[in-house]
Amino acid sequence: MLVMSTSTRILQMPIRSKGCLNCRQRKVRCDEARPSCLKCQTHGVPCSGYRTDRAGGLEFMDQTNTVVKRAKQKQLSKQHSACNRVPSPSLSSCDGSQGSTTSTSTDLSLRREQQQSLIYQRLKLMGFCSDGPSNFVWSPAVNRSQLYGNFLDVYLPKSKPIDHFVLFQDIVAKHSDLPELLQGLDSLSLLTMGFMYQNRVLIQQAIQRYGESLRNLSKSISRGDYMYNDDVLATVSVLANCEFFDEIAKAGHGGWSKHVDGGQQLFLARGPDSFQSARSLLLLSNSKHGCLAHALICRQAPTMASPEWRAVAFRSPNQDSATIFYDLALQVPGLLGRHDSMQMDLTRTAGDIESLLNDLFQIEMGLRDWFSEWRTQAMTVGKALFELKPIDDFPTFTSVCFDRTFSTAFMFSSFPIGFLCAMYWATMFALRECMQSLVKLAGEGTFSADHDFFVPESELYIYCTDLCRSIPFFTEPLSAAAGSVATFLPLRTAAVYFASHTHWPEAKWIGAVRRSVFIRGMSPPSIPNNPVTVFGRESHRLTELD
Incomplete structure (x- = not known):
């Protein structure tokens, strides 16, 4: 089981003890046993886990099934009730219709506020926000799924999507285990939610995840893993979107332009014949928007302007x-x-x-x-x-x-x-x-x-x-x-x-x-x-x- 330690007080203090949360609160010496503290087991209480070795980090920590079985069911029930009390807007009502009247726009704004309230409650329960619980036990898969779901709700338009944004839904649905793709999507999601709620913990963590994704992406490319790995190409697209945020752009990691150029170089190395699957064709279609904008500004022909690359687009069943x-x-x-x-x-x-x-x-x-x-x-x-x-x-x-x-x-x-x-x-x-x-x-x-x-x-x-x-x-x-x-x-x-x-x-x-x-x-x-x-x-x- 995975736990997020997000207490603002703990994150900002230098780490002196590596004991579990329960032992530190009881002011007793923790035996620091893994996967759970033996003293907690002796006293019949669930071990709340260990904090990170890095101040300011938001890291997942492994716990055992024993901890999960002995989690505080009463607390979990109350937290779910608090989340469910927030009215959830009907996404089907936001279908991309004209909404030309002021009353329709007002209704959309109200539903948006309700949705943001629901998202914020969930982020608090997940431990991402500073005033949320610091010892909440939750599945890591649920944590990431909740974060990505909230990101898609906030980021994607409420209408029939286009390839440029369908890609994010596809990435979330496919559950890739490629580290750089997960880290890149973590960064984009945390940036979106962090700026929405002006939460510096989320923003700083997003910058960290971005750097980790960039380093792992560089390793994959140097090993040649990009040749037939669609997830590597997807990572480039995700990181390019991260560059739209000031905090990432100011960090000077790469730049939107470099990601667009890099993506085209990867396409060129793979060759048009390698784009046959639905996923690869979606990646190619997604890249056309950024490539066209970039090429119009640079006034240079993009890679996919050649006849053989343009022909690839007509392989897609979703023309x-x-x-x-x-x-x-x-x-x-x-x-x-x-x-x-x-x-x-x-x-x-x-x-x-x-x-x-x-x-x-x-x-x-x-x-x-x-x-x-x-x-x-x-x-x-x-x-x-x-x-x-x-x-x-x-x-x-x-x-x-x-x-x-x-x-x-x-x-x-x-x-x-x-x-x-x-x-x-x-x-x-x-x-x-x-x-x-x-x-x-x-x-x-x-x-x-x-x-x-x-x-x-x-x-x-x-x-x-x-x-x-x-x-x-x-x-x-x-x-x-x-x-x-x-x-x-x-x-x-x-x-x-x-x-x-x-x-x-x-x-x-x-x-x-x-x-x-x-x-x-x-x-x-x-x-x-x-x-x-x-x-x-x-x-x-x-x-x-x-």
């Missing part, structure tokens, strides 16, 4: 509209890189510019056709992808951000639809801005670009305002903590454009959102060594908005 979108969108960053190289190449010709414009135009037409068909399919079942609503229909957002530069925002029919719309608008902005730049470049020479390639400035402005109008939706309770992740690329894309084109009211709005919305200890990740195009904190342009 949907997102499959086609990413097949097209992943080709855009490589075209942006060609544009950047062409700008520096004094030997470029009109033919080079025309060729790149034609390639961009083909992808543009494909993306527009995809979006149009997607909207038509939704309309045939009487369900619009989104509606423009007054900003007051987003009470959580308006309660933390008081800037009213945008008086309306998009109410999406579900979180996955909102997430995919934002990715589409960000991709189209990058593509069309690149075409605009090429047309100007052509005008400097003898080549006259086709009128079909002309991009008005107003179109780029609309893409950025659409991205801004998606952010309030991601702040509301039905988007959960994952909503913060969904805002990173829209915020960055719009911020750089507004600042560089002197749209100062919109730029100030971005600054106000960045200061007010990220209230869970999260902020946009950064990409080092590229100060013009970095994501979030390190951008010279973005810092002006603060």
Whole structure:
């Protein structure tokens, strides 16, 4: 049996005695027998276990079945009763519907508060919170299962999930015994709950688990265990999400960008033929979101943009509209890189510019056709992808951000639809801005670009305002903590454009959102060594908005 020792008083004091809790409370010398103290057995009381050798640690300690059988059943019953008295919200009622009225949003907030209260009670019983019981005996499997369950409740949107977040459910359900994966998921769960309740014990333990996961992951990769081990790839995805939290980012362990690059290197080493199982295809699909965002910022083709890797996605039995979108969108960053190289190449010709414009135009037409068909399919079942609503229909957002530069925002029919719309608008902005730049470049020479390639400035402005109008939706309770992740690329894309084109009211709005919305200890990740195009904190342009 496993026990968590979490007394704040004990954690902060230097360890002088390694005796069990009962003997220390009775002030008698403990024989420190394992698995349980013999003096406790002699007196007919259950041994409460031994504290950790490390001050501040939250470690599991082995106990025997004897301890479990003799646990205080009366205390266990009372603790369960206290937990059950907290009303549990009906998750089925949070199905990702529009919730366009203030009363619906208020109901969602109330259910969220009830859910958080239930979670906090359970964390106290598990010994994670400082005011919880310090000698509570519970199964280690239940401890971890409860923590992961609470994390999923808080982190995942209450709607049909997408691959980027289904992966976490899959990891929890599969009960992997890979140390680095468990430690990584521990870290992400503890970070989420720690910032929710501002509990430093949880946050510090999360940082420790993150470091342990990173070290074990490095060992597995050095041994070559990643070649056909899907859990190793899953660990990279989990650790990348940990980097969204300030405490991990400031520790300087790796960085979101390094995890994305590392994941692509592991994919490349394995090769596309190794992705056949449902789990491996889910991992590949999950990585596309981060790879696209990263590649759009770095303006470099990701590994999975090649034809052989794009073909892998169509092996999955769970293909949907997102499959086609990413097949097209992943080709855009490589075209942006060609544009950047062409700008520096004094030997470029009109033919080079025309060729790149034609390639961009083909992808543009494909993306527009995809979006149009997607909207038509939704309309045939009487369900619009989104509606423009007054900003007051987003009470959580308006309660933390008081800037009213945008008086309306998009109410999406579900979180996955909102997430995919934002990715589409960000991709189209990058593509069309690149075409605009090429047309100007052509005008400097003898080549006259086709009128079909002309991009008005107003179109780029609309893409950025659409991205801004998606952010309030991601702040509301039905988007959960994952909503913060969904805002990173829209915020960055719009911020750089507004600042560089002197749209100062919109730029100030971005600054106000960045200061007010990220209230869970999260902020946009950064990409080092590229100060013009970095994501979030390190951008010279973005810092002006603060």
